[in-house]
Amino acid sequence: MKKAAIIITAILGILLLRAAEDLPKWGDPASPASLYVSNHYIEKSIEETSVPNIVTSVLADYRGYDTMFETVVIFCAGITVLTILRRTHRRNKKVIMPRPVRSDADIILQSASRLLVPVMQLFALYVVAHGHHSPGGGFQGGVILGASMILLAISYDIQFALTRFKEKTVLVFSAVGVLIYAGIGAICLVLGRNFLAYGAWAETLGISEVEAHSHGMLGVEVGVAITVFCIMLSLYIDLASGGDLDEGL
Amino acid sequence: MIWDASLLWQFDLLILPMVIICAIAALSLKDLVSCAVVSGAFSFLMCLLWTEMLAVDVAFTEAAVGAGVSTVLLLGTALHIKRKSKD
Numbered sequence: 001m002k003k004a005a006i007i008i009t010a011i012l013g014i015l016l017l018r019a020a021e022d023l024p025k026w027g028d029p030a031s032p033a034s035l036y037v038s039n040h041y042i043e044k045s046i047e048e049t050s051v052p053n054i055v056t057s058v059l060a061d062y063r064g065y066d067t068m069f070e071t072v073v074i075f076c077a078g079i080t081v082l083t084i085l086r087r088t089h090r091r092n093k094k095v096i097m098p099r100p101v102r103s104d105a106d107i108i109l110q111s112a113s114r115l116l117v118p119v120m121q122l123f124a125l126y127v128v129a130h131g132h133h134s135p136g137g138g139f140q141g142g143v144i145l146g147a148s149m150i151l152l153a154i155s156y157d158i159q160f161a162l163t164r165f166k167e168k169t170v171l172v173f174s175a176v177g178v179l180i181y182a183g184i185g186a187i188c189l190v191l192g193r194n195f196l197a198y199g200a201w202a203e204t205l206g207i208s209e210v211e212a213h214s215h216g217m218l219g220v221e222v223g224v225a226i227t228v229f230c231i232m233l234s235l236y237i238d239l240a241s242g243g244d245l246d247e248g249l
Numbered sequence: 250m251i252w253d254a255s256l257l258w259q260f261d262l263l264i265l266p267m268v269i270i271c272a273i274a275a276l277s278l279k280d281l282v283s284c285a286v287v288s289g290a291f292s293f294l295m296c297l298l299w300t301e302m303l304a305v306d307v308a309f310t311e312a313a314v315g316a317g318v319s320t321v322l323l324l325g326t327a328l329h330i331k332r333k334s335k336d
Contacts, residue, residue, distance in 0.1 A: 026302075055306040127309075135305040143313040150321055232318050240325035 049213040051132045059137065060217040064196040068181050071224050075178050078231035082171075085243040106155070113155035120148035128225045132214060138221035142228025149229075150236045158237050158245055167237070167245065170230045177227030184219050196220075257301055264301075268294045281327040289320030 024031030041058055051057040059067050128141030153161035185196035193200035198216025199209040207215065237245055271291035278284045292315030299308035 053306075135309045137306070140309050140313045143310075143318050147313070147317050147321070150318065154321070235322055236318075236325060239322055239329075242329055 048210065049217070050210045051214050051217060053132055053134065055135070056131050056137050056217060056221075057213075060220050061196075061198065061213055064185070064220065067220070067224070068178075068185065068196070071178055071181055071227050074231050075174055075227055078174060078234050081235055081238055085238040087243040109155040113151050117148045117152055120144060120151070124148065124225075128221055129218070131221050132217060138224030139228055141221075142225035143232055145225065145229040146232025146236075149233045153233075153236060153240070158241050161233075162237065162245060165233065167234075170234050174227050174230035174234065177223045177225070177230065180223030180226065181220050184216060184223070188216075260297075260301055264294055264297055268298070279333055281330070281333070282324060285320055285323035285327050288323065289316050292316040292320070 024033070028034070041054055041062060045054045045057045046052060049057045049061050051061070124141045124144035126141075127136035127144060128138055131137030131141065149161050149165060152164070184198070188197050188200040189195050191200035191204070196216075198213045200212070201216055202209040202212040205212060205215060268291065271287055271294060275284050275287040275291055278287060292311055296308045296311040296316060299305075299311055
């Protein structure tokens with residue numbers, strides 16, 4: 001069985017390497033990927049959205065509909081893990097086996113994480129808010145924010161992190177993030193434009209349409225960040241405690 | 250400036266073998282906790298490769314999601330199930 005697996009993998013690998021020879025050269029301006037819509041994005045992005053980081057403007061504006069459902073996918077993944085693993089007084093069956101609990105607290109780890117966590121959270125907020133101008137955005141910022149809470153949960157224990165951010169709050173806010181995203185798009189509909197056409201916000205906010213695109217993207221990124229942060233935290237606390245939320249790693 | 254990837258072939262020569270070693274190690278190690286750590290190292294090396302290709306946004310995501318959170322999630326799961334893989 002193992003030999004067969006190795007042979008199949010080797011054959012597939014050789015086929016893929018042969019196919020890779022026919023791919024367009026790296027950075028080739030005549031490759032199919034850079035012939036059609038890419039030129040429009042590269043040339044018109046700053047004119048249409050006033051966002052220097054084209055990656056963000058493509059993700060959150062031109063392809064905003066895709067990004068909304070990516071956020072929904074993350075939300076669904078978090079809810080699924082919660083449904084399978086979380087134990088309550090009504091559902092007592094433990095899916096994951098218990099482990100011996102670590103009893104002693106590590107003072108070095110705790111002091112270091114106490115210094116590190118505020119810096120991480122500030123940086124995460126910067127990444128979210130500055131995603132238009134530099135690499136970053138809602139996903140990355142949300143993950144860093146989630147990682148800071150996970151660090152707290154690892155170096156102290158899960159209860160310590162959960163007293164700062166209750167499980168109920170985490171779950172409510174993971175839905176609020178998706179709602180912010182969809183809400184910004186739906187209000188565009190109410191204002192008489194297409195779904196997620198941020199230009200509709202221009203009159204309400206008293207700014208030009210181009211700026212409205214930039215501000216709309218910021219709002220959407222904040223929604224993504226909230227969802228991703230809450231889902232990452234919820235995934236960790238459920239996986240690491242086996243659904244009991246009592247012990248840490 | 251037009252970027253020429255061949256400027257950094259030394260960089261490639263350093264990282265690509267390590268990527269392959271990490272990938273094979275992550276698949277063949279018996280201890281699941283070491284597998285999780287090695288796949289974190291794999292993600293970090295991929296992050297360096299993305300940076301070299303000037304895909305900084307992708308590199309950032311890889312560093313935050315791949316090397317950061319998913320390693321923690323894998324570790325959290327590996328510590329709860331049987332640590333030794335059978336095959």
